[in-house]
Structure formats: C-alpha cells, structure tokens
Amino acid sequence: MLSNNTRIGIIGAGAAGLSAALALRKKGYKNITLLEKETYAGGKCHTFYYQGRNFELGAVVIPYCSQKTLDIINYLGLKVAPLTKDRAFFNSSGEQIELISKLETIKFLWQVFVKLPYLQFKYIKIFKPGFKNINNELIKSFECFCKQNKLELFEKFSNSVCAAYGYGYFDKVSTAYYLKFLKLPLVLSVITQTGFIFLDGSANV
Ligand SMILES: Cc1cc2nc3c(=O)[nH]c(=O)nc-3n(C[C@H](O)[C@H](O)[C@H](O)COP(=O)(O)OP(=O)(O)OC[C@H]3O[C@@H](n4cnc5c(N)ncnc54)[C@H](O)[C@@H]3O)c2cc1C
Numbered sequence: 001m002l003s004n005n006t007r008i009g010i011i012g013a014g015a016a017g018l019s020a021a022l023a024l025r026k027k028g029y030k031n032i033t034l035l036e037k038e039t040y041a042g043g044k045c046h047t048f049y050y051q052g053r054n055f056e057l058g059a060v061v062i063p064y065c066s067q068k069t070l071d072i073i074n075y076l077g078l079k080v081a082p083l084t085k086d087r088a089f090f091n092s093s094g095e096q097i098e099l100i101s102k103l104e105t106i107k108f109l110w111q112v113f114v115k116l117p118y119l120q121f122k123y124i125k126i127f128k129p130g131f132k133n134i135n136n137e138l139i140k141s142f143e144c145f146c147k148q149n150k151l152e153l154f155e156k157f158s159n160s161v162c163a164a165y166g167y168g169y170f171d172k173v174s175t176a177y178y179l180k181f182l183k184l185p186l187v188l189s190v191i192t193q194t195g196f197i198f199l200d201g202s203a204n205v
Contacts, residue, residue: 008032014043015059019072047202056202060165064195065185079200083193089160099157108153112187115151119179126180134176142178143170158182161190 008029010017013036021032040046044058061083062069073080089097100108120126123135137145146155159170167173167181189195 002029004028005031010034012036012043013038013041015045017043019068022072022075054202058166060202061196061198063186063189064197065183065189073199080197081200083196083198087193089164097160099160100153104153108157111151111154112191113184115149116154116182116187117184119149119151120183123179126176131176138176138179139174141171142173142175145175146170158187158190 006029008024008031010020010032013034017034018041021034024032046057047054048057062073064070089099091097123138126134126138143155143159146152155170162178163169170178185195
C-alpha cells in the first residue's frame with residue numbers, strides 16, 4: 001500500500017484523468033498532479049460557442065446505465081436536465097429520416113432483442129477492456145457486419161442516431177467498437193428516448 005503522500009502524476013485532464021484524480025483523492029491520496037497540454041480541462045468534453053449557441057465536441061448525453069458517471073455527477077452536485085422528446089433526424093437535404101416504420105417494428109425488435117444479444121454473446125470477449133486479440137470478424141465495418149448478419153433494420157435505426165451524436169458512420173467504424181458499446185440497456189434508452197440526461201446548460205442536440 002502506497003503512503004497518502006506518494007507523488008502521483010496523471011497525464012491528461014479529460015474525463016479519464018479527472019475521474020482517476022477524483023478516485024485517488026477519495027482514497028486519501030493528497031499529492032496528485034494532473035498534467036494537461038491544453039489551456040482547459042475536460043478533453044473531448046468541451047463546449048464551444050458560435051453565433052450565440054453552444055455546441056459540444058464530445059460527451060453530450062448521459063444514459064442512465066452509465067452508473068459510474070451518474071455517481072460522479074451526484075457527488076459533485078452537478079445540475080442535470082432531461083432529454084426532450086421532440087427530436088427528429090434529418091438528412092443533408094433537410095428531409096426528416098424515418099428511423100423505423102410501424103410495419104418494420106416486429107422485425108426490428110427481433111433484431112434488437114434476439115439477434116444482437118446472440119452476436120454479442122458469440123463474441124463475448126469484446127466486453128473485456130481494450131481491443132487486444134479481438135476476432136478478425138470484428139475488424140470490418142459495422143455496416144458490413146450488419147449486412148452479413150441480417151441486422152439491416154438495427155443498422156438503419158442506429159446509424160442515423162450514432163452519426164447524429166457524433167460517433168461516425170457505420171461504413172467507417174469497426175464492428176468491435178459498436179458491439180462493445182451498443183449494450184442492450186443503452187440501445188433501449190435510444191429506442192425509448194427516455195433514459196438520458198444532459199448536464200444542465202449543455203447543447204441539447
Ligand atoms: C463526437 C463525440 C460525441 C460523444 N458523445 C458522447 C456522449 O454523448 N456521451 C458520452 O458519455 N460520451 C460521449 N463521447 C465520448 C466521450 O466524450 C469520451 O469517451 C471522453 O470524453 C474521453 O475522455 P478521455 O479522458 O478518455 O479522453 P480525452 O477527452 O481525449 O482526454 C485526454 C486529455 O489528455 C490530454 N493530453 C493528451 N496528450 C497529452 C500529453 N502528452 N500531455 C498532456 N495532456 C495530454 C488531451 O489534451 C485531453 O485533454 C463522445 C465522443 C465524441 C468524440
């Protein structure tokens with residue numbers, strides 16, 4: 001066990017560095033130095049202002065399944081705001097995108113509740129930390145993976161949502177990233193558009 005006065009250096013004051021520093025402080029360590037190359041803390045959790053509006057470069061929404069993040073928010077007494085339900089997605093021509101039609105609902109739910117969990121179970125090692133030793137199948141794009149595994153409605157629904165929130169398009173990002181990240185509680189939050197909060201004052205996308 002290290003003494004409480006041990007000098008600890010943390011590189012980067014993004015969410016990871018700041019939460020590591022907070023966890024160490026809670027454990028009683030007093031001699032912590034956080035080194036940050038920018039002139040502000042927060043890393044990708046950064047707001048910039050343009051023409052009177054604020055825009056987020058990184059984290060915007062916090063799903064209720066991110067319990068550790070919620071614990072930190074409560075501990076710091078930060079204000080939160082619920083997600084408004086009047087949201088819609090538009091393509092680059094300004095037309096509203098219909099995520100899933102009523103006729104497609106049953107097939108969509110089958111893909112979300114049966115096929116996706118089955119594939120996540122098949123590649124269960126993906127939930128280990130990091131991306132070391134992942135199956136070669138998971139290096140291909142998520143678009144390609146969805147087509148091969150007949151997840152086309154899940155792809156149609158979540159591609160618009162993930163792209164709108166800034167996670168990239170499915171033809172550009174590897175399957176490993178999305179399989180790890182799109183756990184059922186999060187997918188449910190996205191479908192019901194209920195299980196999310198914002199930090200108060202951040203942009204409500
Ligand atoms: C577009 C987008 C949307 C997102 N939306 C959400 C969301 O809605 N909800 C959510 O929970 N998450 C979201 N995320 C993810 C979330 O923003 C990131 O996972 C999180 O901010 C990463 O934190 P980090 O500390 O790991 O890395 P970073 O935020 O990248 O922090 C790293 C820090 O280290 C500093 N640094 C790097 N090298 C050095 C060095 N040599 N010396 C000193 N300092 C250094 C950097 O300047 C930076 O401040 C989103 C991410 C993106 C890109």
